[in-house]
Amino acid sequence: MILRDVVVVGGSIAALTAVETLRLEDFDGRITVLSDEELPPYTRVPLSKGVLAGRESADDVVLAPLADEVDLHLRTAATGLDLDARTVHTHGGPIAYDGLVIATGARARRIGTPGQTERVLRSYDDGMRLREDLRRVSSVLVVGGGFLGMEIASTALELGRDVTVVDLAPPLDRLLGTTVGSYVRTVAERAGVRIVVAHGGVRLLGEPIPTGVETSDGRRLEADLVVSAVGDVPNVEWLAGSGVPLSSGVVVDERCRVSPHVVAAGDVAVLATGDGALIRTPSWTNAVEQARFAVRALLHGDEAPEYRPSRYFWTEQFGLDVKMVGPLDPQGEPTVLDGGLDAGSALLAWPDAETPGQVVAVNHHTPPAKLKRMLRGARPTPTAAQ
């Protein structure tokens, strides 16, 4: 099958990597990219850090421009898909493809009512709005203590704000495990962040702009600015009724395919692993790696390699640089490979140094490639995370 017209739907790093991979694989047909963003492809990674702190602007986050021969349509959302006719619908009319890459990503999850204008951080515009809001307030309440929520808390603290984080469980534990999670929380609390655990969840108070939350046991937390960082929702509405299998994302096979002509990658994709598990991995590294495999499968079919995520995650907060490889939420006590958390720099492995299933570097300058190599060859450990 020789493809002549590949359409990439999406405008972030999975879409961009798909385009780059097409070019590296010497695809010489037409490449059309449909992005609903105002900006050309940019990185979201600094939005919760340098951009929010006011140190970086659009110029600092926009990625190197696409090659001239790529047809990039900004402000162009896909509104529907016809698999039989091989056509993507947009408000500007239909666009035909013979190969399709679905990389529409995800958007911020919201927990407020329709009457509430919830502050979230996902797009560059969100980042600029939040930055303006942060200038005007003295207290900030972050709802959600994942990587994003804790990074927002860290930046708000750096700006001198009074910061509270509320979550269903101790922040970061389900990502970094309890050992590193509690260490980062201790550093955050020493720096001045208040952490509140509300096991029953919270309800946003105030309309239209939320002014606080109420916990299920009746506690009220209030702040000048309330930010929700409660996860993401894949952008699949445009695929409703198309026949593309959906299950909290676009379900793809082990080569990232929906069908021989259609692949998906990045935050929107849900990988069916063969043992019945469906895994969505909304992270930068996954978007890059998965897009590379997806495009190879589009071009080479069954001869393309199966996708094996490297599962590399990182976060920067409260002066800590945390890099991790392996399944999230390592269980039990780690083996210390170098340094120690008490000393402020540590290289940790679970369950042991000989057969690590997870390795975490905290303020420890080990190149990620080396971290990944430490897992390679080791026997696979059962995944604790769901």
Next chain:
Amino acid sequence: MLVQADRDKCEGHGLCADVAPEVFELDDDAVVVLRHVQVPPELERKAEAGARVCPVAALRVAT
């Protein structure tokens, strides 16, 4: 083609070196090192692809 790396911005995630090991590598402190500043023509696409996957936009290419 010229490649520029902002070593202050680099956080050492190493995606550039995964995509284009012929152009980018990481030193012992996990900071990017350019193997070519002036990129030979046969590596230009790789250099561009490697630059574009940097999560902190620390890499630039210029023709």
